[in-house]
Amino acid sequence: MHVSTDILTWLAVVLTLGIFSFLWKDNPFYKFCEHLFVGVAAGYTICVTWHNSVYPDLITPLFGQGQLLFSIPLLLGLCYFARFIPRVSWLIRFPMAFVLGWASGVAIPAALQADVLRQVQGTFLTPSIFARWDVFLWALISFVGVVSSILYFFFSREHKGALKLASETGIIFLMVGFGASFGYTVMARMSLLIGRFQFLLRDWLGVIR
């Protein structure tokens, strides 16, 4: 067991324990770490955005290579800051119009293609399901699952009679689906805790390899 002598590792350990202290109760040390995190995270976003996006994508083409066309996205971007000037705060609507319009226009065909057409194609029952009786049964169960789960999210008619039976079957499939996600999430959370303990036990205390 040889404790690390690197000041930076100790800094990381102190901050880790600072966040963990919130488990005991909300305390000034935790608040310090929380606010430090907020500041550093915002600063980091600014630097990476500048170095990776604003500088190479805007500054070089516009000022470096003189492509004046890039003054349009620059103006649109600057309009975001109009929000801090009450008199002209409505200017923010222009960059938002551009961003929302573009994103929606791109999203519609992509969503229809990948999430609707492709998933409908995957739901079809084809003669291949007759290969084996268990393949047949599972294919039937999946088909009933998709149909009944869709009917659970049907809002145009009161859930009575056949529709009630369908949506009750649907909720069963939905709960099994959420249960599966729940199971995987336990593994996810534990992995993160194990990761922190590996850091504390290996890099700090040197107890494990």
Place this chain on the structure above:
Amino acid sequence: MKRNIPLVVCLVMGVSMMVQFFVPHPVSVAYYELTTRWFRIVAAFALVLGTGSLIMYHSDKIQRKRQGWFYSVVTILAFVATAVIGLGWGIKRGTILQDVIFSNILVPLNASMFAILAFYMASAAYRAFRARTKEASLLLIAAFVVMLGMVPLGANLPFRLPALVLLTVGVAVGIYLAVRNQNWRGVLVLGLLWVLLGLAVRFLFAPRFGAVAEQVLSYPNMAAKRAIVLGVALGAVATSLKVILGIERGWLGGGKS
């Protein structure tokens, strides 16, 4: 004027990008590449805006000396220090930002914040995850099957015997309750359920938990998630259409028209 022009911009951008999807002509591809580059620039500005409002919020808290203003000083100092170091000396490997601030401040804080989730999960498992309703108990049973199936300890355990025992006990309790309040239809349904599920467990499901978890994930779970993906996709397309056509104006906000 202040509302109509943005709506027109949104309409033009939306329709043009939708049409562009169907037109492989070089002009359409050039238009598309140009607007894509513009979008990346404007999106970067939105990120910078977020920081602006953060600084406003904290500096306002300091000026007004509101409760806990001292911590806002920490945030502002941390932000300024990180921004200056990062913008000044770059963000690559070997810079202070990468080796000190990212690796030894941002990583431990971010990772620890996530790690305490495991503790919340444990305490929530004990105090919040209740089998209050039929649905919640079904969720927990499916979760148990998947959890056992994923972990080496559970993957090789036999599935069929414990499942049959649990099923029989559950149905017995159900029938006892149904008989007590004369719900004969309930007794019939439970009996039928017992036979069907018993056969499924015996023949359809795999012998060990590991393979059963994969079956649960690949069929019923897949069906449920597919229905959700379809529903969400239709919702996304409908809302995107309303934004483009100017029907959905939430983003414009109120204020002077």
Place this chain on the structure above:
Amino acid sequence: MKFFQTLLRIDRRIIYLVVAGLVMLPLVRPLGLGVTSGPRAQVLFDVIDSLPSGKTVLISVDFDPASMPELYPMMAAVMRHAFARDLKVLICGLWVTGPGLADRALSEIPPEYGKEYGEDVVYLGWKAGVDAVILGMGENIKSVFPVDYQGHPLESLPMMNEVAKLRDIPIAVIFSAGDPGYRDWIRYGQTRYGLRVSAGITAVSAADAYPYLQTGQLTGLLAGMKGGAEYEILVQKSGYSNAYMPAVAAMDSQSLAHVVIMLLVIVGNVAYFATRKRGA
């Protein structure tokens, strides 16, 4: 019944200590409970194993430090596999926290196989605007990343001559901890440019990937630390690497942790129903 009432009022800090102890124990004293073998990890392994040497694998770093314990080991394992097979690795990312993680991988893994930056591995960095980045790379990678993360123009990197757009890439492995992530690569990269997409994802979103696996939109899947451990074993068993396997080392703790959670839920519910029946 008093027993159950006190059981319900156990201070949650005791639960925290129990969990912490049971998770730390196997790290110090490994119990050797082994690792499961999953079909989904094998699919990705076979695809990369069958690629002719010299081809370029795209890796997208779409996660943050908080998800490193789950995603970093599997990313390292996939990179080791690619280098051992003399494949080129092109890295990009949709999360702003990606650069730091990619940098770390670049400093650790290529040297193990004597791989040169620019020759065998290139890191493009991060760009804002998710769908715009993927769609841009589909048409022409240089239009999105004129320079790589270090600032070298792409023309100066020999590896980039064979990779101009997404169609030149046989498989993209997306390490994603949420949105943006593999679904964006499918929705924009695959539908428009036929990009074959595989994913290494945090366990929390693993169950939701199955509709995309069933339609074939996803080619193989590494789900959470279990997926990482499976891939580490596959890479080690075929002699491609004998580096330390953090994911495998952590699987014992995973087993104990899962048992603890299940017991907590059972005990919690028993106590809850016992007290509720008395109208407590």
Place this chain on the structure above:
Amino acid sequence: MTALLLTLLLIAQVQPAAGFDPPPVPPLAAPVSLRAFDTPNDQGKSITLTWQPGSGPLPEAFVIERTELGTGAEVVASSPPDQAVFRDEETQDRRPYTYRVGAVSGSDTAWSNPTAPVMSSPQFFNTTRVNVLAAMVIFFALVVYFIETARRGKSLFVRRIAGLDAVEEAVGRATEMGKPIVYVPGLAGIDAIATIASINILGEVAKKTAQYDSALLVPNRDPIVYTVAREVVKEAYTKAGRPDAFKADSVFFITSEQFAYAAAVDGLMVREKPATNFFLGMFWAESLILAETGATTGAIQIAGTDSVFQLPFFITACDYTLIGEELYAASAYLSREPLLLGSLKGQDYGKMIILAVVTLGSALLLLSGLPAFRLFSRITDLFTTG
């Protein structure tokens, strides 16, 4: 490219060094049924060649020769023996080219007969995406039709979501106890559907808090959502006739970093001890941090998200959860906004069409197993897109 070609031809020249004559090799067969056509659905400058290898053994490789009218022939590429298709990406549009493909084995090459002249050109419509266009047109028609009927005031029936009673009851509880309501509009940007739905519900909740003058706290993670939320709450207070009661700092921005935001909202809930927490919108891993801490403060918690990852937590830890699209239906039902109701009905009927297509399609596809109905097996191809 040409360097690769030359080396290939060189290798082909090297004679086998063995002294004896090799056994008589069947004559090399030239490729047959060679077809050249303008590559469909592209931006031009590309011609596609397809051919069949001739009878007899497979050659070592195929060599592709292009001739532009008026200029000499030029060998442009070679492709491996198993590949019988090639896309020439270096053509100029509106210029006639003819092609020949030769099967190369050892030193000799058997050339196929040349193709008729063909010209490359860009297309104005990608025919492989006609099914996306059809889906788009049908679905747009549905949404626009229902929105128009809603606009004309015709009442559209939408069933009451059980979760909505819980929302109204929870706001009432906070008012009685005189404690604040914390409303988290999710962590996604304004372009996320769940965020827009959440903003709608926020408007309704804000109207109620304006009437009963109870405190409303709306912490934000996205800068744009922050600006929109602030406007919506201000508008709700003016609509409820209490513009003075609107406090500007009740809607505030914290940080764009996911976990710093979650920790800050936790701190807020522990300090303010709200009676009701709303978590409506798009969430990621921080959902459990919020729901668990909220539960420990004893508040009633209503959650709603279309993020399937987080729903298991909200279902088990919160008092009521709106699952996926129920969030959209709730925002439409609560606000009675004709436009929202219209688009919800459009989506409902969209689902009905999907169900009809899936059931009918499956029936026909299963029939296609019988030889008489073989035609139906092509139904799945209708859903593939280029």
